[in-house]
Structure formats: structure tokens, C-alpha cells
Amino acid sequence: MIRIVRSPEPPALQNVRVRMLAAARSALNAGTKIPFAAYDVVKQDLATMQHLKCCYCEKREEQAKYRDVDHHRPKAPYWWLAWTWENLLFSCIDCNRDEKRDQYPLAAGATQLVAEQQAPGAEVPLLIDPSDPAFVPTKEIEFRREKINGKERWVPYGLTARGQKTVEVCGLGRAALLDLYAWHVVDIVRPKLADVFRAVENKDQPAVFQAWGTAKRGLLNPARPFAALSHDAMKTLVRADLRDEYRLTLEMPGS
Numbered sequence: 001m002i003r004i005v006r007s008p009e010p011p012a013l014q015n016v017r018v019r020m021l022a023a024a025r026s027a028l029n030a031g032t033k034i035p036f037a038a039y040d041v042v043k044q045d046l047a048t049m050q051h052l053k054c055c056y057c058e059k060r061e062e063q064a065k066y067r068d069v070d071h072h073r074p075k076a077p078y079w080w081l082a083w084t085w086e087n088l089l090f091s092c093i094d095c096n097r098d099e100k101r102d103q104y105p106l107a108a109g110a111t112q113l114v115a116e117q118q119a120p121g122a123e124v125p126l127l128i129d130p131s132d133p134a135f136v137p138t139k140e141i142e143f144r145r146e147k148i149n150g151k152e153r154w155v156p157y158g159l160t161a162r163g164q165k166t167v168e169v170c171g172l173g174r175a176a177l178l179d180l181y182a183w184h185v186v187d188i189v190r191p192k193l194a195d196v197f198r199a200v201e202n203k204d205q206p207a208v209f210q211a212w213g214t215a216k217r218g219l220l221n222p223a224r225p226f227a228a229l230s231h232d233a234m235k236t237l238v239r240a241d242l243r244d245e246y247r248l249t250l251e252m253p254g255s
């Protein structure tokens, strides 16, 4: 998970919000079901803002039908935020429908918003909002290399209580993702680092520096899939003493 820089609210959402909030209040008064619809008007805006990547797992999703408009604060308890731009993200259907669903954990003792109250109020969320500038996702979740059943795996760990809960709620360590993470490191990260190691073997300092720069540009650009994983894999696979020796810097990815 990396920081997402939120683009300005698409004007089309404003009209939708006015109309749908009126309909939601009427439904509540009448004791009928709130019509949750029409937020899809920003679906493409969210995908573009996020470089077609799920806000939680960083998987790239080419097909619009597999892209969900995720209500970060779920629409069931937080119906009045269902058309609020800051509450909307693009998430893959696996993270949204199979894992996160209606979960929005708060720290013990924190008070949940009351109806029509604007976020964050006195809430202390235990779920990272990658578009909230108050969070730095890459400092809360770290990928560690492990051997599982004899295979190299990259497993996300929460470095904070919020990071731990986010991994759990979004299922960021689910088996299907562990496969994708492993393939990403083997197919994408390691070949880029091979150029670095080749130059190290030749003790060619300028070539090491150049290969490292190329690897960073290719892997840590926020538009690339699994950029946070790439960062942590680079940190693990190119040891700190080697990075120090060649003065290779490693910046956190962010959009």
C-alpha cells in the first residue's frame, strides 16, 4: 500500500450527492431502504487517480468490471458519506467484497461518528486510508521475506497496531496475493537488480549507480504495481552495507 494523492472532486459528484442525500433522508423518514447508487459516476476518475491500481493491495486491474468503488467508511453504518469524494477509493473486488466488506475498526474507546457528522470527528480508525495525508502506509506495513513450504514468500506485516489491523481487514496476506507478490519479485524486481549485482561484481561504481537508478525509476514509480513491495524487496535483496558502500539511496514510493 502506498500513499495516494487525491485529485480534486469531479464536479459530477456534487449533483449526485445532493440528489442522493435527499433520497436517503426521505427513505430513512419513510422507514424504507436507502438507495445506494450513482457513485459509479466517479469510477473512472478514481481509477485514473490510482493508476488503475487497487488502493489496498496495489494490484493493477485493467478491466473496469473488476474495479469497485470502495466506500472507505462503509456505506451501511456511514450512509451520509456514501457520495463524499474523500470517502471513495477504487479497490479490487477481492479486497472490497471478500475481505474488507463492512468493516471499519476503531481504536478501543474511540467514538463512532453520529449520522450526518463529518469525518473524522473523534474516531481513531485502525484502517489506513491511503489517500489521507495523515497516514504514511509504507511506514505502517512492511513486506518480509520468508520461506513457506520451501518457497520464497513476501509477507506483509503491520509495524503499528493500525498496520496490523489493515493487513488483517483487507486480507493483504491472502494466499492469492502471496503468489502475486512472489511472482512480482521473481519476474520484475530481481531482473532489475541483476544489473546492479553484475556491476558490483565488476567493481564498476558508475555502472552500479546507474543500474540502481534505473531499477528505482522502474520499480518505485507510483504507477507501477506493488511499488511498496518492490521497495521492501530492494531493501532486503541489496543489503544495507552494499548500499552504504556505493551510496545508493532508497526512497519510499508515493504517488
Ligand SMILES: [Zn+2]
Residues within 6 Å of the ligand: 054, 055, 056, 057, 058, 059, 091, 092, 093, 094, 095, 096
Ligand atoms: Zn486489492
